Amino acid sequence: MTYTETSMNLLRRSGDELADQVVATLFERGEVGKFNSLMRYVTSTGQQLPEGLPAVARDYLQETSRAPDWVDWAEMEKARLFFIDNNVHISTALSFASMPACYLVPHVAKLLSTTHGLHYPSKRMAETGQFTVHLMQPDAFEAGSRFLPAAQKVRLLHASIRHHLERENRWDTEALGVPICQEDMIGGQMFFSLLVLDSLHRLGIHLSTEGAEAYFYAWRVVGAILGVDQDAVPRTLDEARRFLDLYMLRHMGRSDEGAHLTRQLIDLYEEVVPGTLFDPVVSALIRHLIGDTCADWLDVPRSTWDTVVNAAPHLLGILETIEDRSPFGGWALDRLGHLTTLLELSTLTRGRVMHYAIPEQLKKDYGVPGAVPPARRWTPPPATVF
Incomplete structure (x- = not known):
């Protein structure tokens, strides 16, 4: 698919018709409070919907209660196994590349600040990680x-943000497009898929082409469930590269909101890291993954740890070689990744019980696997030449 300034501008004018209509109807009928109260009890697929749920919401939940008909379940299983093998690296990429990338888009950073979306960044980061973990369950x-x-609620949350910002005249739709428009939703999908793969490659992680493509495919499924226009979304990694390159060239830059949100993110993870000696590692890792220019736009501080972190791919490359050559080494590293992810999420939630939590069922996936022949290693698609 070809992406141009004209086609991208069109995507800025549309949101999510289905979810937007549901939210608008709930507000018109004064049923938002009732909906929110009852939806607190809807937490799992197949659960009976509560009595008294507004009809428009009941219809929406039933219509969106299944995956798209076109889903390739064999590909989704490949994505799940890829996640299990790389979960700690994926968590690192989500936290220190994907989230800062969001802040590099000034109107996205403005939206997050306007909606107070990151006043409690630990909750936001924990929910992002747990959302991914739930997606990758069998x-x-x-x-x-x-x-x-969770996906149904996120889709309605986006619609409610659009509703509030436009109704309260807190958003310049003419200049910025619809809040959380199709271009930005696809951009977000690229941040959580292609940019994660780019970051893993930058860290020196050995990725198979098959695994990388499956992980990207899984996020295509997520995008469809969250209301992304399937006629506009990239279908391949090469198309994704062209979209993401154009999207970032159109929008990325410095903003006070972006720098502020990045500072919140750094402070959050410096609290997670024990003591203070290793605090600069957080900034150094962000700078390594997004590059000096983008890091400067976000006011990411420099430190002597920058050089140390830049050497990390060499160490990770050694660990990946051990994993590739030894079934037990692979099991040990996978188990370490699982425990690290669990520790990070539990720290971010500060011991509170949240709806998004790592399920006990994942534990069965950490048995010692048999030897697997090495697969063709994935390399990122080349940058687009405009």
Whole structure:
């Protein structure tokens, strides 16, 4: 698919018709409070919807209660196994590349600041990580799963933000487009898929082409469930590269909101890191993953740790070689990744019980696997020449 300034501008004018209509109807009928109260009890797929739920909401939840008909379940299973093998690296990329990338888009940073979306950044980061973990479960779309209800709520949350900002005249739609428009939703999908893969490659992680493509495919499924226009979304990694390059060239830059949100993110993870000696590692890792120019726009501080972090791919490359050559080494590193992810999420939630939590069922996936022949290593698509 070809992406141009004209086609991207068109995407800025549309939101999510289905979710937008549901939210508008709930507000018109004064049923938002009732909906929110009842939806607190809807947490898993297949659960009986509560009595008294507004009809428009009930219809929406039933219509969006299943995965798209076109989903390739074999590809989704490949994505799940890829996640299990790389979960700690993926968590690192989400935290220190994907989120800062959002802040590099001034109107996105403005929206997050306007809606107070990151006044509690630990909750936001924990929910992002847990959302991904739920997606990568073997029963993510079956009865008892938490993924689909979470996605349904996120889709309505986006619609409610659009509703509030436009109704209260707190958003310049003429200049900025619709809040959380299709271009930005696709851009977000690229941040959480292609940019994660780019970051893993930059860290020196050995990625198979098959695994990288499956992980990207899984986020295509997520995008469809969240209301992304499937006629406009990239279908391949090469198309994704062209879209992301053009999107960032159109929008990325410095903003006070972006710098402020980045400072919140750095402070959050410096609290997570024990003591103070290793605090600069957080900034150094962000700078390594997004590059000096973007890091300067976000006021990411420099430190002597920058050189140390730049050497990290060499160490990770050694660990990946051990994993590739030894079934037990692979099991040990996977188990370490699982425990690290669990520790990070539990720290971010500060011990509170949250709807998004790492399920016990994942534990069964950490048995010692048999030897697997090495697959063709993935390399990122080349940058687009405009």
